[in-house]
Amino acid sequence: MDLDVAQVRAFVRTAEELHFGRAAATLGISQQALSKRIARLESLLRTPLFLRDGRGVSLTGAGQRFLRPARRTLEAADAAVASVTREERPLRVDVWGHLYAPTRTLAQVAGRAGTWVLGHGRDLPSVTDALLDGGVDVAFGRVHPPLRAGLTHRLVRLEPVDAVLGADHPLASEPSLRPDQLSSGVLWAPGPLDRLDFLHRFADRFGVRARTASVNLGLAHFLAGIAEDPRRFALLPADVPLPEVPGLRSVPLVDPTPLYAWSLLWRTGDGHPGLDRLTMACAAEARRSRWLEYDPARDWLPEPPPGSTAQVYPGSTPGGTRADAPAP
Incomplete structure (x- = not known):
């Protein structure tokens, strides 16, 4: 069974939009052409991928199972084309914990991390799903256990936390x-x-x-x-x-x-070259701005690492990129 990449792309875009008209518009084709591609794919797979009724469009069970590997198929196809044309897709970055303004940290490395596009921001479980499904390449926020299989993380910044009080508070x-x-x-x-x-x-x-x-x-x-x-x-x-x-x-x-711990999180084995540039830029800024200093006699982390001596976390000193680190 040989999959047609155009049909797979039509499926993935429709699964993301859950609307045939919008999906067709983003692909620059007519809705009729989009429907034909999906119908051919469903015929090849011998199962419906979408439920179509008066309430809209939704994925069938088979469609839900097919979505993650379909996204990875498109990633592989895009990477194959890029290897020949030398055109690199921008790194797709998402964030979570938006009330704590995660983009403040990313803004300090943006000019040194190559071309990337920023997602709209989600919570950690949604980001984890998006990473595993191939919807984004890397995410930034506070990582805490348990971490799902297939993901890797690296500590980027330990930021002191303040108390915010009203003027009438006793303290x-x-x-x-x-x-x-x-x-x-x-x-x-x-x-x-x-x-x-x-x-x-x-x-x-x-x-x-x-x-x-x-x-x-x-x-x-x-x-x-x-x-x-x-x-x-x-x-x-x-x-x-x-x-x-x-x-x-x-x-x-x-x-x-x-200390509030900020980390990069990505899918294990992700080969996007922008990921190396981003982790290297974060490590360089951590050294310059002393983002990763931690002294257990002075500081508190929810999940402190083993040992009792003052230390600087992995990633704050020169070395290999994308190394694993504790996730406080």
């Missing part, structure tokens, strides 16, 4: 705070804590029993909720620019300083 005038001083406050989270690994572990570690969640409608809306209760506080990486919300104060946390 708002302090120049710095220990995390345990927040134990009598109310942790204000941008969603259920069981889906926010870092905040969940912080609250457990430092005895914050009172926890409440908002709907994540963006940073300004999230931080405006702090003013509604003078006991509330939020946690944000230190470099996140705060919006113009009256009465907010960002206070450094010390003894220990919580």
